[in-house]
Amino acid sequence: MANSSTTKNEAVAKPADPPMTTMAYLAPVVGWLVPGAGHFIQKRWIRGLLLMASIITMFAMGLALQGHVYQPNGGDILDMLGFVGDVGSGSLYILAQIMNWGQSAIQHATADYGTKYLIVAGLLNFISAADAHHIAIGKKP
């Protein structure tokens, strides 16, 4: 009897788990691969478009400013952190690696901004993918 009432109380206190549908897994993965696409597949067209435009423009500007694209086997701890930021851009990072972009020597002071643009574009895409997941589980409208 005591056990039954304890279980009931726990059931009342514990919030319901969010529904882990296929979309809950698919949206962040697609959103990571293509910035904004996690919102597109959930029909959040305007949000997806704004996220896509911001992240892709930021990544493209980083490359145009001759920023550095970090490699997975950098060795140095700061290079590894840079890689974690860069890889957040998903397919953009993969494309940059295939095309060998962002590997030239830094020639002017503002090129450092380019490197930061590339890292932050990736980090913002991580936030965007997490947001797509929150929409999929109904945590956010």
Next chain:
Amino acid sequence: MTITHFSAAVLFAVFASVVFGITQRSTTHEQVRYGLYCFAMFVGGVFVAGWVMWILRH
């Protein structure tokens, strides 16, 4: 491509504010307000940091 430090910082603020606004708030009105707030904080921070560096230099 080369841009000034200030324009690089302002462009950074624009892109980051758009993403923060959309991802950190739920309704459209709140998203616009939070995006503008973030942009103001970023650009305000640039001016504050600029003046702090000027004071340290002199």
